[in-house]
Amino acid sequence: MTIRIILADDHPIFRDGLVHSIEETGTLEVVGIGGSAEEAVALAAQYKPDVALLDLSMPGNGITAAARIAQAGTAGAIAMLTVSEDGADVTAAMQAGATGYILKGVSAAELRGILQKIAAGEAHVSPGLAAQMLRIMQKSEKAEHRPIDDLTKREEDILKGVAAGKSNKEIGLDLKIQEKTVKHYMTIILSKLQARNRVEAALIAQKAWAEK
Known part of the structure; x- marks a missing residue:
């Protein structure tokens, strides 16, 4: 069964290459392409994809798009694609409803494997970023008012x-x-x-x- 994906990224050249990499083996299909948070929300509502793959820093903010898509329930899963290795960004993305946080340095084969896992209901955050996120969450818990x-x-x-x-x-x-x-x-x-x-x-x- 083909995994259906919408992709939102505001860099056309990178986006075109990404579509080719995702669809290379025929197991994943990009059914909708956008360049902003608004377009991502609209695409999710239109296509009801298995995975919404969102650029973190696109116009309108990828985390905002993730939160809106998660609230609407218009995608099976949400994954962020970004160059940011900031633990605060990882935490914000997960709190918004994303189950995947993928760095743009991954290979095409790695990306396809990660997307397949996310579509199957698994979460993905690289080990280094997961450790950062855990530290931030622990600090936040300690900072909570008592x-x-x-x-x-x-x-x-x-x-x-x-x-x-x-x-x-x-x-x-x-x-x-x-x-x-x-x-x-x-x-x-x-x-x-x-x-x-x-x-x-x-x-x-x-x-x-x-x-x-």
Whole structure:
């Protein structure tokens, strides 16, 4: 069965050579050709290809086109074709809905093999770029806002006492504040952490502080 592909790239000479390379063995067919994000979205809607192969830096932005095609569900799979080895571009492309990120330095035979895998439902990112993408995603996860970061210094001090297994009275003595004041702060702390009780608040705190 022939794999149907649409291709969007704004460099005509490169694009023509690419079409020839893709179709050389007869197992893949380029059914639509465009040079911009708008044209790519329209081609996907018209042909419902197995794979939409998009240039990252074409007019209108390839990632924008990928997101629109993915949202519309008009292509079986989406692959980016680019010279960019920036991990941020890889991450953005995957988040937009692409399952393939192909560098323009690949050989014709490699490209055909990659497109066949992508059409079959596999993902493709070169090992070096995959490592970059993983590092970026890990940094992003660490940078995500945590409710515990909203605690004031006083609230954090009280929570440290709770995590240490101390009673409100003991915490009050340590911090030189009244027990009822500690109780008041605990109500605020539980609310901020969305914790149901002191034990849950202590567990949230211990996990968060261990990750620092």
